[in-house]
Amino acid sequence: MSKEQLMSQEERSFQDYLGKIHGAYSSEKLSYFEHNLETWRQLWRVLEMSDIVLLITDIRHPVVNFPPALYEYVTGELGLALVLVLNKVDLAPPALVVAWKHYFHQHYPQLHVVLFTSFPRDPRTPQDPSSVLKKSRRRGRGWTRALGPEQLLRACEAITVGKVDLSSWREKIARDVAGATWGNGSGEEEEEEDGPAVLVEQQTDSAMEPTGPTQERYKDGVVTIGCVGFPNVGKSSLINGLVGRKVVSVSRTPGHTRYFQTYFLTPSVKLCDCPGLIFPSLLPRQLQVLAGIYPIAQIQEPYTAVGYLASRIPVQALLHLRHPEAEDPSAEHPWCAWDICEAWAEKRGYKTAKAARNDVYRAANSLLRLAVDGRLSLCFHPPGYSEQKGTWESHPETTELVVLQGRVGPAGDEEEEEEEELSSSCEEEGEEDRDADEEGEGDEETPTSAPGSSLAGRNPYALLGEDEC
Ligand SMILES: Nc1nc2c(ncn2[C@@H]2O[C@H](COP(=O)(O)OP(=O)(O)OP(=O)(O)O)[C@@H](O)[C@H]2O)c(=O)[nH]1
Numbered sequence: 001m002s003k004e005q006l007m008s009q010e011e012r013s014f015q016d017y018l019g020k021i022h023g024a025y026s027s028e029k030l031s032y033f034e035h036n037l038e039t040w041r042q043l044w045r046v047l048e049m050s051d052i053v054l055l056i057t058d059i060r061h062p063v064v065n066f067p068p069a070l071y072e073y074v075t076g077e078l079g080l081a082l083v084l085v086l087n088k089v090d091l092a093p094p095a096l097v098v099a100w101k102h103y104f105h106q107h108y109p110q111l112h113v114v115l116f117t118s119f120p121r122d123p124r125t126p127q128d129p130s131s132v133l134k135k136s137r138r139r140g141r142g143w144t145r146a147l148g149p150e151q152l153l154r155a156c157e158a159i160t161v162g163k164v165d166l167s168s169w170r171e172k173i174a175r176d177v178a179g180a181t182w183g184n185g186s187g188e189e190e191e192e193e194d195g196p197a198v199l200v201e202q203q204t205d206s207a208m209e210p211t212g213p214t215q216e217r218y219k220d221g222v223v224t225i226g227c228v229g230f231p232n233v234g235k236s237s238l239i240n241g242l243v244g245r246k247v248v249s250v251s252r253t254p255g256h257t258r259y260f261q262t263y264f265l266t267p268s269v270k271l272c273d274c275p276g277l278i279f280p281s282l283l284p285r286q287l288q289v290l291a292g293i294y295p296i297a298q299i300q301e302p303y304t305a306v307g308y309l310a311s312r313i314p315v316q317a318l319l320h321l322r323h324p325e326a327e328d329p330s331a332e333h334p335w336c337a338w339d340i341c342e343a344w345a346e347k348r349g350y351k352t353a354k355a356a357r358n359d360v361y362r363a364a365n366s367l368l369r370l371a372v373d374g375r376l377s378l379c380f381h382p383p384g385y386s387e388q389k390g391t392w393e394s395h396p397e398t399t400e401l402v403v404l405q406g407r408v409g410p411a412g413d414e415e416e417e418e419e420e421e422l423s424s425s426c427e428e429e430g431e432e433d434r435d436a437d438e439e440g441e442g443d444e445e446t447p448t449s450a451p452g453s454s455l456a457g458r459n460p461y462a463l464l465g466e467d468e469c
Contacts, residue, residue, distance in 0.1 A: 033280035046274040067279040072316030081159040091374045094401040095392040103382035112155040116148030118237040122406040146241025168266035231276025280392040292372040302364035307337035
């Protein structure tokens with residue numbers, strides 16, 4: 001088939017596909033999903049050129065980010081190894097992470113499951129609740145602190161056994177670990193001395209040409225690892241974490257990566273970063289919002305999603321909110337979503353421009369952003385988790401994960417936190433703001449402590465209810 005024939009066939013099939021989906025399900029039921037064929041093409045091309053596919057998911061809601069159709073296609077039709085990366089494990093209790101790992105092993109036996117975080121934190125150290133208002137920034141050698149490269153290497157060694165020499169990758173990890181342990185924190189200087197560690201290939205039109213799934217595997221002794229997943233699950237951060245420094249820009253705005261790029265991690269390991277892509281599903285709207293699938297800027301009625309969040313984690317306690325009608329702050333008052341938004345607007349000083357009333361809509365958007373960013377962390381459980389919680393908590397892999405995270409954290413000079421003015425207005429998700437939204441590096445502002453820390457010493461994870469799944 002010529003390139004033109006194939007392109008037009010893809011176009012037709014895609015239109016058919018969209019037509020069938022929209023014909024079978026009402027728009028209220030269907031989730032927000034990718035309608036741009038170019039983005040799907042990038043996924044197909046990345047899968048075609050890969051020897052191993054990494055499907056990156058957010059540990060807070062991994063099933064939301066796991067399309068079973070992709071599993072079937074990659075492992076069945078393409079016959080490739082699929083590594084499921086449960087990413088951002090710093091945002092979930094270790095026992096829950098391990099329970100999810102086993103859930104996926106059990107339901108999708110061909111998966112290799114790897115745990116990862118670019119921001120490891122010692123789960124034994126109680127989290128300061130004022131960290132809700134803080135944003136972590138990574139600088140210099142901070143990226144070498146990622147937890148998971150070693151596990152990922154082991155999975156790739158098991159997959160490629162005898163076909164590619166991955167010793168250069170193993171040596172790189174050893175160098176990174178030594179650097180992170182013995183480095184003196186002035187990462188940026190060291191980085192410059194190291195010189196460029198990776199060769200970045202910008203993709204041209206020819207890279208977008210289909211190669212067909214029969215492409216030679218492990219061409220020239222190089223393993224190509226394709227990183228795919230929903231927007232905002234941390235694909236770019238994971239690549240930075242593997243490389244050990246920032247090679248890909250990271251943003252909390254979903255859809256930041258637009259074109260796929262390849263990076264040589266070592267001479268025999270090539271990484272390929274694919275733009276995030278949302279698969280269609282029948283997920284309720286509130287869940288789509290909290291999982292970062294539905295753009296917050298497009299929500300007309302944010303209060304139901306706030307209510308969904310607040311009925312699962314104690315938002316008002318975590319944010320030290322005072323009930324708008326409370327004369328006596330110690331008295332118990334029933335809260336509704338509107339009260340929470342009103343109290344948050346009051347606390348943050350959000351006022352409407354005209355009447356200078358509390359800007360409840362802005363407050364609702366702000367709360368949803370805190371949830372999507374993971375600063376108010378709502379995690380979903382695999383079925384049956386609550387009944388077996390004790391078993392998962394005492395599971396040897398949980399203990400291992402706690403020790404591992406503790407060994408990497410706490411953050412040193414390489415990671416800084418700063419209190420952020422929480423933004424929530426709709427225009428902030430506009431085109432021109434995307435670049436401004438990119439997470440910076442090297443910002444040297446002094447961390448500030450947030451007022452009122454009576455929750456200090458309490459772990460917000462422990463506050464999760466039992467019915468979140
Ligand atoms: N807590 C935590 N946050 C993370 C981690 N990895 C990434 N993030 C945050 O998640 C957001 C998205 O990260 P990216 O690496 O840009 O995600 P992406 O999947 O490349 O996003 P797209 O470009 O939209 O496809 C950013 O705010 C990151 O700081 C992690 O391991 N832990």
